[in-house]
Amino acid sequence: MKTLGIETSCDETSIAVLEDGHKILSLETFSQIDLHKRYGGVVPELASRRHSQLLTPLLARALHNAHCTLQEIDLICATYGPGLVGALMTGLSFAKTLALDLQKPFVGVNHLQAHLFAALLSNAERSFTSDKEIVSSLFPALGLIVSGGHCDLVQIDRWGDFTALSRSIDDAPGEAFDKAAQLLGWSYPGGPIIEQQARLYREKQKSPPAKNPFTIAKVKADLNLFSFSGLKTQVYYAVEKLKKQQLNSETLLNRKQEIAYFFQECVCSTIEEKIKRLLAKKGNHYRSLLVGGGVSANQNLKKTLVSSFDQKEFPVLWPTKQLSLDQAAMIAGTGYYQYLQKGPSSLSLGAQGRIPFLKK
Numbered sequence: 001m002k003t004l005g006i007e008t009s010c011d012e013t014s015i016a017v018l019e020d021g022h023k024i025l026s027l028e029t030f031s032q033i034d035l036h037k038r039y040g041g042v043v044p045e046l047a048s049r050r051h052s053q054l055l056t057p058l059l060a061r062a063l064h065n066a067h068c069t070l071q072e073i074d075l076i077c078a079t080y081g082p083g084l085v086g087a088l089m090t091g092l093s094f095a096k097t098l099a100l101d102l103q104k105p106f107v108g109v110n111h112l113q114a115h116l117f118a119a120l121l122s123n124a125e126r127s128f129t130s131d132k133e134i135v136s137s138l139f140p141a142l143g144l145i146v147s148g149g150h151c152d153l154v155q156i157d158r159w160g161d162f163t164a165l166s167r168s169i170d171d172a173p174g175e176a177f178d179k180a181a182q183l184l185g186w187s188y189p190g191g192p193i194i195e196q197q198a199r200l201y202r203e204k205q206k207s208p209p210a211k212n213p214f215t216i217a218k219v220k221a222d223l224n225l226f227s228f229s230g231l232k233t234q235v236y237y238a239v240e241k242l243k244k245q246q247l248n249s250e251t252l253l254n255r256k257q258e259i260a261y262f263f264q265e266c267v268c269s270t271i272e273e274k275i276k277r278l279l280a281k282k283g284n285h286y287r288s289l290l291v292g293g294g295v296s297a298n299q300n301l302k303k304t305l306v307s308s309f310d311q312k313e314f315p316v317l318w319p320t321k322q323l324s325l326d327q328a329a330m331i332a333g334t335g336y337y338q339y340l341q342k343g344p345s346s347l348s349l350g351a352q353g354r355i356p357f358l359k360k
């Protein structure tokens, strides 16, 4: 079954063709980062306009690279939320028009579930049986979504059956990376730059750096909830302190890299601590950890979490760098298994900026 996936929830326009839900035949992604960089974040109207310009040429390229025609597509899937409503509508309308025209089933996909699916797709040998079924011994699994808009822990009793366990009460980690980078005078998106500058700082140190001056937020009401806005404020004050000092450019850069390093360490240990706390509470309930979202591109976070758990007892399934960012392969894969479990979505399904599955 050839499945077409379409992703336009934010600033990546992406189209993929998968064989069933697990084998990527083609994946074409156009990142709009250069368009939005000068504004320090995504401008929704510009994103929607660019998506509509790009969808048709990307579809042609995705079909060409998958060596198939539009008529050979059996299932059409698109993200319906959460995300920027205007941006979502461009991909969703495009997908529904194709489905109507080709008389093929349409499936609307939840972007967050798809980020978790990216962990399965990236570890296909481990995640799918020879009959293309999702390996049942990975469940119940714990899902961690860390992106520009979300920080969620989710219980996955079996693929398709999600229960929200925890969320951030304020900023998402990607948002914190973006805002910290902005405070440090670096460009958007902040995650990759902070990761790079933190690595440069670490490489210069002969021994492990001193105690982290930044502290993990404690959310009084519920110990499982995340909070990252306090960390952003700590970075703000650290940068303000720097500004008051007369430093030469080399020392200034070194001090900024030090802030980036400790900031990143603090984000990683916050996430590690919450997961450990949850696992301690739930005993040996979970059999694997599926990680997804843009921040999973961070190799320091990967190192922290993978080394935290015995990989035989509690394997951590991490997406490849390509699949950690927004792309349509995860949409096609999620849509395919959703179609097998629940059938097609209604063509009246609308774009949803927020989705209650992970309640705010």
Ligand code: KG4
Binding pocket: 010, 146, 147, 148, 149, 150, 173, 174, 175, 177, 178, 189, 190, 191, 192, 195, 293, 294, 295, 296, 297, 298, 299, 324, 325, 326
């Ligand atoms: O999942 P995503 O592509 O879009 C959303 O659905 O939000 O995530 C984008 C976020 C941005 O905030 C970006 O700074 C962050 O992911 N990000 C990273 C890295 N690469 C992207 N954060 C930390 N380290 C990275 N290497």
Ligand code: ZN
Binding pocket: 111, 115, 147, 293, 294, 325, 326
């Ligand atoms: Zn995303």
